[in-house]
Amino acid sequence: MRRILLYSSLLLFFAACSDTTTVFENEENLIQLETNATVLENSLSYDNSGVLDIYEEELTTNKSARFVEERAGDYPLSLVASIRPPSFNGGENLTASHVDLVGEYAYVAYNTVEDGYAGGLDIVDISDPDRPRVTSRLYYLNADINSLKFSNGFLYAVGGFDSEQSATITSNSFVAKIMVQNGRFNLAPGISYGFQEGFNANDVAVTATSVFMTSGRDGYVTEFDKSTLEIINETPFQDLRSIAIRDSKIMVLDADFGVRILDSELNETNQIPINSDFRLADKRTLDFYNETLVVAEGERGAGLYDTNSGNLLQYIDIPLNPNDALPEEVVTNATAFNDGVLLMANGGAGLCISEEVKGEDLTGIIELNGSINYVATKGDYIFAASGTEGLQIIKMNKPSADLASRCADTPNYAGSTNLRVGAAENLAYSGSRRFRNVSVDGQLLLCGTWTVNNQVDISANGSFAIRGTFIVARNNRRRNLVVGANARLQIEGNLTIYGDLVLGENATVEFLGDTSRANIFGNVVMGSGAAVTGNYDDIQDKF
Structure with a gap:
């Protein structure tokens, strides 16, 4: 009443x-x-929560569009x-x-x-x-x-x-x-x-x-x-x-x-x-x-x-x-x-x-x-x-002073809004950027604060390490983070997914430190032999 x-x-x-x-x-x-x-x-609503686009101004044409440039925003x-x-x-x-x-x-x-x-x-x-x-x-x-x-x-x-x-x-x-x-x-x-x-x-x-x-x-x-x-x-x-x-x-x-x-x-x-x-x-x-x-x-x-x-x-x-x-x-x-x-x-x-x-x-x-x-x-x-x-x-997801210091030795990311890592590549970047998509066939380290508007895929045998904050999709436009067979996802910081975390056969998710947080708005789907290790705060009780 x-x-x-x-x-x-x-x-x-x-x-x-x-x-x-x-x-x-x-x-x-x-x-x-x-x-x-x-x-x-x-009165609290999470209906539209998640990654926000920024409609960028094309000064030369005086028109607005999403992701006018291919560079990550x-x-x-x-x-x-x-x-x-x-x-x-x-x-x-x-x-x-x-x-x-x-x-x-x-x-x-x-x-x-x-x-x-x-x-x-x-x-x-x-x-x-x-x-x-x-x-x-x-x-x-x-x-x-x-x-x-x-x-x-x-x-x-x-x-x-x-x-x-x-x-x-x-x-x-x-x-x-x-x-x-x-x-x-x-x-x-x-x-x-x-x-x-x-x-x-x-x-x-x-x-x-x-x-x-x-x-x-x-x-x-x-x-x-x-x-x-x-x-x-x-x-x-x-x-x-x-x-x-x-x-x-x-x-x-x-x-x-x-x-x-x-x-x-x-x-x-x-x-x-x-x-x-x-x-x-x-x-x-x-x-x-x-x-x-x-x-x-x-x-x-x-x-x-x-x-x-x-x-x-x-x-x-x-x-x-x-x-x-x-x-x-x-x-x-x-x-x-x-x-x-x-x-x-x-x-x-x-x-x-x-x-x-x-x-x-x-x-x-x-x-x-x-x-x-x-x-x-x-x-x-x-x-x-x-x-x-x-x-x-x-x-705003600004990197803390401590995180910025820990990322200082890693080169700043200034590439495409669609980040792709080839099977033979081992890449590491720092920064505070927004992506459209991320796909990892090889090895990738991201240190800083990052958002992804769409899907994140880690292919079989791939490795993706996150130091800082990583946010995927939006509650009214859900996308998944997929960890393929025998692939590894490592988090030291905050992981938020407006969608599912999908772990393939023998895939591994590893949380480092004592202060990591997992905020999964969808489901955690575990394949045969998949494992989640480490200490973390499960915000939505999905694990």
Whole structure:
């Protein structure tokens, strides 16, 4: 049975104006806490997990294609799992709108694509990103949740509420302060709310003492006291979309003008005029990379600006999408950086990955479903808020420093996407690459991190040694790893197969060390005399 806790009369709301705060009780049944562990568990999906293609841009023809070059591609990405959006009566079409990464948790916001208001919040345990878990879920029956930030035990979520359905709430834009303990919402102390003018709150920033919120058309940037959510200061603007704080500078994106730079009193001290079309009510963000401010500018792509002078450094265009998305869907909503790699959430045009900050070496579009509304990244992982596809968790599979050191004496692989090893060959390579196919008739050592889109075959009497990470196929496009008669497969690291591991007669699989992992989503098929030796963690209990 599905159990939901309903909170209707004990939640304290703080409706604020510039110099007074009114406290009253909530009379509407607006909030539901999901308490059914099965519902939370079933929100996790592995349907599309596995190796991700990258649709590469042919700069000379301005067309996209898979594997434009025969060279093995960079960035061996894999989709770990997806988190399905919450669903409830009146909120059947929620979309993931924002994500914040703090510690071992991802905090996810949801809003509705339909008229009216409905939303939700998820807390996802990512301490083991190969096995993420939704630990807590909160439904908002009459409010969109558009952005959020976690700080010191509280989640600050902002969005829009239908004030016409309330006898006490007079403003649509709100910020909610929700206690979180051990990865779960704690509603016992109540939820505190602050309100401001504007049709819909769209972004939030948190400092040691304050919470800053922006609202859209005819709205404000407002500073709230972090403890009480009483308004400290506020300034009106035409159409704010995002806020970012760096050092003593407060930067807000005004869709009617560009970037406005404010001081601690919310007085404008500088500006960066931008003439891009930010459109009405679309999500757009600000982000920093070193001394560069990155502005998501919709159909124009991403604009890079010097944070000191405000000068435009470069535009990064949106590459064409292989699925021929509608023009109005091809817009940059948000950006994020990971060790110099730029990620662009381009709506219906997908998630773009660029190797250089200035976009001079564009890699392409990551093979993901859904419209990408927001992207965040941390360590070896990318988290994409993908509309009705929910939160998609991507592993970059970057070699660790220790693995890179152990592979240093092995030549780097720079060959074909179809790796073939002849019967008389004994080859060894290092690197971080994605293949289309791998076939081994002789002997092969791969040291590093690798993905294979299709089949892996080790012929009779062949030998294949893996040091690092090796991932085969995808859950919705399963392929096998076949170890032929009298052949050997040796693993020191992580082996993942979205398909079967097939061992021929007298074939051998040998795990080295004490930390190797085998994650087989299909079956292990053992031929006569076949053997598996060594210590390893059998993730799916298939051996």
